[in-house]
Amino acid sequence: MRAYILRRLLALGPTLLFASLIVFLAVRLIPGDVIDLMLSQNDISTGQDRERLAAALGLDQPMPTQYLRWVGHALTGDLGRSLWQNTPVTEQILDRLPISFELGLLALVIALTFAIPIGVYSAIRQDTVGDYLTRSFSILMLAMPSFWLGTLVMVFPSVWWRWSPPLEYVAFFENPLANLSQMIVPAIILGLAMSAVTMRMTRTMMLEVLRQDYIRTARAKGLSEWLVVTRHALRNGLIPVVTLVGLQAPLLIGGAVIMEQIFVIPGMGLLLLEAVSQRDYPIISGVFLVVGLSVLLINLAVDLSYGLLDPNVRYR
Amino acid sequence: MAVADPQVELVGPSRRERGRVADFVVRLFRDKPLGAAGGTVFMLFLIAGALAGLLAPRGINDIDLVNRFHPPSWEFLLGTDRLGRDMLSRILFGARLSVIVGFCAAGLSTVISVVLGGLSGYLGGRFDMAVQRLVDAWMVFPGLVLLIVVISVVGPGLTQIIVVLALLYGVGGSRIIRGSVVSAREHTYIHAAQSLGAGTPFILWRHILPNIMPVIIVLFTTRVGACILSEAGLAFLGLGIPPPAPTWGSMLSGSARTYMYLGPWLALIPGICLTVVVYSINVFGDALRDLLDPRMRGIR
Numbered sequence: 001m002r003a004y005i006l007r008r009l010l011a012l013g014p015t016l017l018f019a020s021l022i023v024f025l026a027v028r029l030i031p032g033d034v035i036d037l038m039l040s041q042n043d044i045s046t047g048q049d050r051e052r053l054a055a056a057l058g059l060d061q062p063m064p065t066q067y068l069r070w071v072g073h074a075l076t077g078d079l080g081r082s083l084w085q086n087t088p089v090t091e092q093i094l095d096r097l098p099i100s101f102e103l104g105l106l107a108l109v110i111a112l113t114f115a116i117p118i119g120v121y122s123a124i125r126q127d128t129v130g131d132y133l134t135r136s137f138s139i140l141m142l143a144m145p146s147f148w149l150g151t152l153v154m155v156f157p158s159v160w161w162r163w164s165p166p167l168e169y170v171a172f173f174e175n176p177l178a179n180l181s182q183m184i185v186p187a188i189i190l191g192l193a194m195s196a197v198t199m200r201m202t203r204t205m206m207l208e209v210l211r212q213d214y215i216r217t218a219r220a221k222g223l224s225e226w227l228v229v230t231r232h233a234l235r236n237g238l239i240p241v242v243t244l245v246g247l248q249a250p251l252l253i254g255g256a257v258i259m260e261q262i263f264v265i266p267g268m269g270l271l272l273l274e275a276v277s278q279r280d281y282p283i284i285s286g287v288f289l290v291v292g293l294s295v296l297l298i299n300l301a302v303d304l305s306y307g308l309l310d311p312n313v314r315y316r
Numbered sequence: 317m318a319v320a321d322p323q324v325e326l327v328g329p330s331r332r333e334r335g336r337v338a339d340f341v342v343r344l345f346r347d348k349p350l351g352a353a354g355g356t357v358f359m360l361f362l363i364a365g366a367l368a369g370l371l372a373p374r375g376i377n378d379i380d381l382v383n384r385f386h387p388p389s390w391e392f393l394l395g396t397d398r399l400g401r402d403m404l405s406r407i408l409f410g411a412r413l414s415v416i417v418g419f420c421a422a423g424l425s426t427v428i429s430v431v432l433g434g435l436s437g438y439l440g441g442r443f444d445m446a447v448q449r450l451v452d453a454w455m456v457f458p459g460l461v462l463l464i465v466v467i468s469v470v471g472p473g474l475t476q477i478i479v480v481l482a483l484l485y486g487v488g489g490s491r492i493i494r495g496s497v498v499s500a501r502e503h504t505y506i507h508a509a510q511s512l513g514a515g516t517p518f519i520l521w522r523h524i525l526p527n528i529m530p531v532i533i534v535l536f537t538t539r540v541g542a543c544i545l546s547e548a549g550l551a552f553l554g555l556g557i558p559p560p561a562p563t564w565g566s567m568l569s570g571s572a573r574t575y576m577y578l579g580p581w582l583a584l585i586p587g588i589c590l591t592v593v594v595y596s597i598n599v600f601g602d603a604l605r606d607l608l609d610p611r612m613r614g615i616r
Contacts, residue, residue, distance in 0.1 A: 018453030026465055139602075143595035145545055147552045148587035151568050155583045254460030258549060272461065273553065276468040288465050292456040 008300060015296065020074070023289045024067050027281050074289065080282035082275075089286040092271060097290070100267030102172060103190070103259065104252050106183055108245070110191030111198055116241070118195075119202025120234060126207060134199065141196035146255050149189045150262040167264045186259035193255060194248055201244050205237040212236075246302030249295050344603060351603020354596035361593050364408055365415035374402040377560050388581055395581045397567075403585055406562035410586065413563050414593065417474070417547045421481035422539035428486025430532060433493025434520055438501055448494075454487045460549060467555045474557050477550065481543050489535050493528065500527040530608035537604055541597035548590055564590050 054060045061069070073080065079089035122131045158164040165185045170178040209215065210233055218228045257269030264270070268287055275283035345352040364371060379401060388395040388403075395403050436447040462484055470476045500506070501524070509519050550556045551565025559566060567586040575582060 014449045015452045015456065018450050019456050022453055022457070026462075027469060139598055140591070140595060143541070143598055144591045145548055145552075145565075145587065145594075147549060147565075148568055148583075148590065151573060151583055152587070154573065155577060155580060158577060250456070250458035250461075254458035257460055257464065258552065261553060272464060276464055276555070279468070284465055284468060288457065288461065291458060291461050292453075295456045295458065 005304065008303060012296065012300065016293075019292045019296070020071055020289065021067070023285050023292065024070055026288065027285050079286035079289070082283050083278075083280050089282050092283065093268065093286055093290050096266060096268045096271045099169075099265060100253070100256055100260070100269060103183055103187055103256055103265060103267060106187035107190035107194060107252060107256075110187055111194040112245070114191065115195035115198035116202055116234075116238075119199040119241075120206055120229065120237075122199070122203045123206030123210065124229065135203070138196040138199045141192055144193075146189050146193045147258045147262065149192075150186065150259060153185055153189065154262060165263060169264065169266050182263070183265070186256075186263045186265065190252065190255050190259055194252060197248065198241060198244060201241050202237065205240050206233060209233045209237040242302055242305060246299045249298040253291055253295065340607070343607060348603035348606065350599050351606075352600075354599035354603070357592065357596035358600055361411055361596070362415055365411040365413075368405075368408040368412040371408050374405045377401065387579070395579060395585075397575070397579065397582055403582070406567070407564070407585060407589055410562045410564045410567065411589070411593075413474075413557060413561060414544045414547065417478060417481070418540040418544040420478045421485070421543040421547070422536055424478065424482035425484070425486035425489060425539055425543070426532060426536045428482060429489035429493045429535060430525075430528075432487065433490035433495075434497050434524065434528075436490065437494035437497030438516070438520055438524060440498075444494075447490075451487055451490060455491075459484055459488075459546065463546060463550055464553065464555060467550060472550075472555050472558055474561075477547055477556065481546055484546075485539050485542060489539065492531060492535060496528045496531045497524055500524050503527075534601060534605045534608060537597065537601035541594045541601065544597075545590070545594055 051060070070080075077090055079093070081088055082092065085092075118134050122134045125131050154164060165182065167182075170182065172179040215228060215232055218232045219225075223232075253268075256267060257272060259265065260267045260269035261273055268291065271283065272287045274280075275287065344355065397403060397406070432447065432451075436444045463480060466480050467476060470480070506519060506523055509523055514522075547556060548563070548565030548568075551563045552569045554566075554569055556565055557563050564586040568583065573583075
């Protein structure tokens with residue numbers, strides 16, 4: 001087990017290397033000069049400003065030096081300073097990260113509480129009306145853009161009942177109830193979108209597992225259908241679903257950007273969008289890096305959790 | 317070898333090919349009615365986009381301040397917006413933009429997937445290792461976040477969006493292509509071709525490509541829907557094709573949202589169009605996959 005974890009961590013190395021290169025190059029190797037772009041955006045263009053800006057960004061150094069310096073700083077937790085507020089990027093991200101994390105976690109919980117029972121139901125009652133209804137619903141949820149659902153939730157209750165979701169952010173530890181009442185609507189929308197895929201996967205896996213011999217054996221032993229489904233089938237059927245949840249982490253984070261924008265939740269997504277509108281490159285690459293890192297860690301956690309779910313998985 | 321049977325060569329393939337396509341369409345309508353319906357709706361949407369110039373009753377930027385916020389009626393079938401612009405016309409031209417983005421980005425992304433996945437899967441070895449680690453790293457970043465970051469640097473615009481979407485989906489999709497190439501590579505006739513001295517490009521083109529065609533078709537179909545949705549998401553965030561281009565996403569975006577309280581249909585129509593189009597492509601893609609390549613079931 002320890003060897004497996006160690007090997008998994010070592011395998012992270014190349015992925016991290018490439019990922020950091022992507023982050024680094026995304027902002028620096030694009031056609032056109034970042035500094036020109038910034039100067040033209042910010043209405044300052046004397047030669048001196050140009051040089052100062054280049055030096056401040058470290059852009060006067062050769063590319064490999066820049067990269068090494070950036071990675072070196074990033075490893076010590078220093079992601080540079082915001083070009084506008086001149087505050088450390090790491091500090092800003094750490095302020096925003098818990099908020100996005102809360103939204104993501106809520107959405108995940110909602111998604112799973114919907115998706116797994118409905119997926120199992122759909123599989124047990126294969127080809128019945130209920131099965132068709134839930135399946136159509138899940139494909140529909142895949143097609144419906146979450147930003148549209150969010151827009152509808154903002155517009156229609158206010159047109160009909162003069163009610164709109166609370167838009168002033170309250171921290172969880174300040175007032176948990178007010179915080180949750182603000183988070184719950186975007187979390188439901190995000191969760192529903194995510195539950196569609198999970199529901200389909202749960203159904204497919206359950207159908208496959210329910211045809212296995214050991215299920216027939218369990219039934220033949222006279223076990224109740226409930227026990228067969230929950231103890232024997234679900235546990236095995238859930239393994240690919242867990243992988244899928246890991247694979248959906250990027251989707252969750254991406255969707256959160258849009259939800260944070262609609263519902264004015266000051267998380268990482270909003271930070272990114274603000275930085276984009278101000279062309280604040282240190283923040284953009286900082287958020288980009290942290291998001292990538294989170295996805296990597298989530299997937300690692302998912303891989304390691306197999307052992308808990310499936311006794312067949314021995315970490316070799 | 318090609319002239320071994322001139323008669324077959326002359327009349328055979330094209331007629332046989334046509335017969336196969338017709339057979340396939342018949343099977344699609346018989347076995348997968350929902351998928352066939354999706355395909356039909358999708359075709360209608362294509363035609364509407366292509367003929368937007370003929371079908372639109374008014375110009376997309378014709379401002380008519382007398383008829384601002386006119387609800388849907390016989391005169392304005394889908395109502396008008398805050399400047400009195402006809403929504404039906406804007407929706408039709410929006411369909412055209414969606415078609416262009418969807419097809420170009422999905423097409424280009426499929427090419428990228430096929431080249432990258434094909435080479436990686438067929439050549440194997442160190443090249444494969446390096447490419448796959450790069451793909452791993454690429455897939456760590458959420459699509460939308462990657463799009464936002466890159467568009468923020470290159471600036472919004474039709475070409476930029478198509479290229480960035482193509483890269484985003486192309487690199488991710490190369491995994492799927494690689495998988496099918498790896499399994500196709502092990503077929504006996506590939507070994508036979510290799511031992512006859514056929515070169516790598518020839519084998520890839522003549523033997524591997526036809527073999528993985530079903531996967532490619534399915535990949536392309538699902539990508540069209542994904543690209544249309546992503547473009548709409550970007551436009552919603554104000555990073556899409558700049559105004560006054562009438563994209564469905566920008567009709568729902570922040571600046572438009574302030575006016576929706578006065579004209580709720582402004583919020584409904586573009587969203588319904590997006591949902592219907594993506595829904596029909598998805599069910600059509602599912603049906604294609606079930607008929608062409610049952611192994612891909614469950615891949616999205």
